Amino acid sequence: MYKTDAWERAYKPLSLPSEQSHYAAFSPDDATILTASEGDRGGVALWDAASGSLRARWEGGLDVAWWYPSFQDTSMWSGVLGYMPHCFGGQSSSIMFSPDNQYLLTPAISGAGNVGEDSACLWDAAMGKLIREFVGHSNVIRSVGFSLDGRRIATGSGDTTVIIWDVATGARVATCRGHNDWVRSVAFSPNGEHVTSGGDDRRVIMWNAEGGELLQSFEGHTHWVSSVAFTPGGDVVISSDPNGMRLWDVESGACLLVLSSATWGSTVRLSPDGSGVLVDDDKRVVQLWAPLNEDAQTTTSRSWLPRRTWPMYYIEDDWIFSLTPTRRTRLCWVPADWQGIAGFLGQDVLFGKQGTRLNFSSLSSYLESLRTDST
Incomplete structure (x- = not known):
């Protein structure tokens, strides 16, 4: 067993029967x-x-x-x-x-x-x-x-x-x-x-x-x-x-x-507000799937999809974007061989193939201070 904060072994392996699943x-x-x-x-x-x-x-x-x-x-x-x-x-x-x-x-x-x-x-x-x-x-x-x-x-x-x-x-x-x-x-x-x-x-x-x-x-x-x-x-x-x-x-x-x-x-994420699912196709373009209210023809929120912590990161046209409830922000360009986002937690983003982790806290704070919307 390992502690996940420092990945140190907490104690010796458990004693289990040999040659078993x-x-x-x-x-x-x-x-x-x-x-x-x-x-x-x-x-x-x-x-x-x-x-x-x-x-x-x-x-x-x-x-x-x-x-x-x-x-x-x-x-x-x-x-x-x-x-x-x-x-x-x-x-x-x-x-x-x-x-x-x-x-x-x-x-x-x-x-x-x-x-x-x-x-x-x-x-x-x-x-x-x-x-x-x-x-x-x-x-x-x-x-x-x-x-x-x-x-x-x-x-x-x-x-x-x-x-x-x-x-x-x-x-x-x-x-x-x-x-x-x-x-x-x-x-x-x-x-x-x-x-x-x-x-x-x-x-x-x-x-x-x-x-x-x-x-x-x-x-x-x-x-x-x-x-x-x-x-x-x-x-x-x-x-x-x-x-x-x-x-x-x-x-x-x-x-x-x-x-x-x-x-x-590698290609499916829950949308940040819990209203749908983000799908990244082979062109690395993010699309939003969500249930529709047929009468209003608008996206409806679904309580059964869990909420996510802002910001939400995704890749489009080789750029990393940060998505918040009110703004989409272009952060930085990434090499194509990084193979997309493997995961994220708060301001940390992990890239799949290289195992590279980037932290966007300083950049996000700076961009927020500018209070400008970007495409």
């Missing part, structure tokens, strides 16, 4: 590190993030990452949601912390307690003790999810169903039937009233969390759906497959936007 995630409060190792001799472990000491370990056969994302996929999810999800995937995972950090929810781990192979298990995240087993699926569980209030969980299974459970009692609240292949991803809406799911049948479905009724079906994916989520406002569903990400309007079921993971890292 390993995955890691932080708890929502960043106090605990979850590691999962696949295979017959794999398992799950919880570590203290401050010291690196082992808190709990469950050993046994485990299939963790049915859809473990690439760096680009993770960047897309964190960019659209506005935060880094605390699980293996966008919002969907086979292992997940409860929002209050007290519990860990997993599919059955062979060798970890006397539990059924198709059940889900709720563990005490501090002690590693089994709190409750959820029994009802007829095939292995592929995905689990907590509601934000921690009162409900949802499980998606190879038996094509989604089951919603009461955390306190372990009782089944609803069984959702509508998929015709494995369910790989599940997630609750922010208010807990709805659940969305995606699977190998290329469908994304929204359910009533209390009765399990099918409320909306989103059609358009060309591959199995690996991860699903609701945006913080609850009015848009996000889903991803190996080819990219789609954003759906909850009310109409219409696809609002398709994003490609192949181009996200």
Whole structure:
């Protein structure tokens, strides 16, 4: 583990089984590190993030990452949601912390307690003790999810169903039937009233969390759906497959936007005011995509796209521009072989191919003092 301020090693590497595929995630409060190792001799472990000491370990056969994302996929999810999800995937995972950090929810781990192979298990995240087993699926569980209030969980299974459970009692609240292949991803809406799911049948479905009724079906994916989520406002569903990400309007079921993971890292940015998406094409010209109000024919703000810190930097015709709510400013010319902007934070801009970082604080302050608009 490394400290990100100075990139110094905080403590020695965690001790994990050899010759395994390993995955890691932080708890929502960043106090605990979850590691999962696949295979017959794999398992799950919880570590203290401050010291690196082992808190709990469950050993046994485990299939963790049915859809473990690439760096680009993770960047897309964190960019659209506005935060880094605390699980293996966008919002969907086979292992997940409860929002209050007290519990860990997993599919059955062979060798970890006397539990059924198709059940889900709720563990005490501090002690590693089994709190409750959820029994009802007829095939292995592929995905689990907590509601934000921690009162409900949802499980998606190879038996094509989604089951919603009461955390306190372990009782089944609803069984959702509508998929015709494995369910790989599940997630609750922010208010807990709805659940969305995606699977190998290329469908994304929204359910009533209390009765399990099918409320909306989103059609358009060309591959199995690996991860699903609701945006913080609850009015848009996000889903991803190996080819990219789609954003759906909850009310109409219409696809609002398709994003490609192949181009996200270098060519797609959220607009600075949160109203749309900036797309940089092969000519390095920035275009703005945004939903339109068909009646007014004007761009409308979308609460589900997160806000960004000003200024916003972009490249057009080999010049770096700074964009603020009231002004577009030409800053400086850049060589073409710098391959565009790789990222930015405040006044720092990082360029992809050369790894060059430029800071524009002095220049921006000077230009602001002139109080002149530029083209």
